[in-house]
Amino acid sequence: MRRFLLAVLLVVGCKEDAEESFDTLQDCFIDHVDEEALPVIEAAVVCCLDHPIMGVNPSCGDTEADCINHLTDEIDQTDISTTEITDACAEYILQKDM
Numbered sequence: 001m002r003r004f005l006l007a008v009l010l011v012v013g014c015k016e017d018a019e020e021s022f023d024t025l026q027d028c029f030i031d032h033v034d035e036e037a038l039p040v041i042e043a044a045v046v047c048c049l050d051h052p053i054m055g056v057n058p059s060c061g062d063t064e065a066d067c068i069n070h071l072t073d074e075i076d077q078t079d080i081s082t083t084e085i086t087d088a089c090a091e092y093i094l095q096k097d098m
Helices: 003-011 025-035 041-048 062-074 083-096
Strands: none
Touching: 025 041, 025 062, 041 062, 041 083, 062 083
C-alpha cells in the first residue's frame, strides 16, 4: 500500500498544469493502463482524481459507494475486477479527502 501511495504521489507531483480531458472514464483508463503502463488500481485513481471526464473533476463521486457504482458502470468489466474497483475507490476517497 505504501508503494502504491508513493507511486500515486509521484504521478500527481509530476503532473502538468493542465491535465488532459477525456470523453469517458474508459478512454482515460485505457490510456493510462495501455499507453503509460500504470497498474490498474493506480490508473483508476489517477483518472478519477486528475483528469476531467466530460468536464467533471474529480469524476468518481463523493463517497466510496458512488465511486464503486461509477467505475462499475463506466469501465469494461474485462479491464478491471470488482476487487480492483473496491481497492481503487478506497484509495480515491482517501486521496480526495487529503
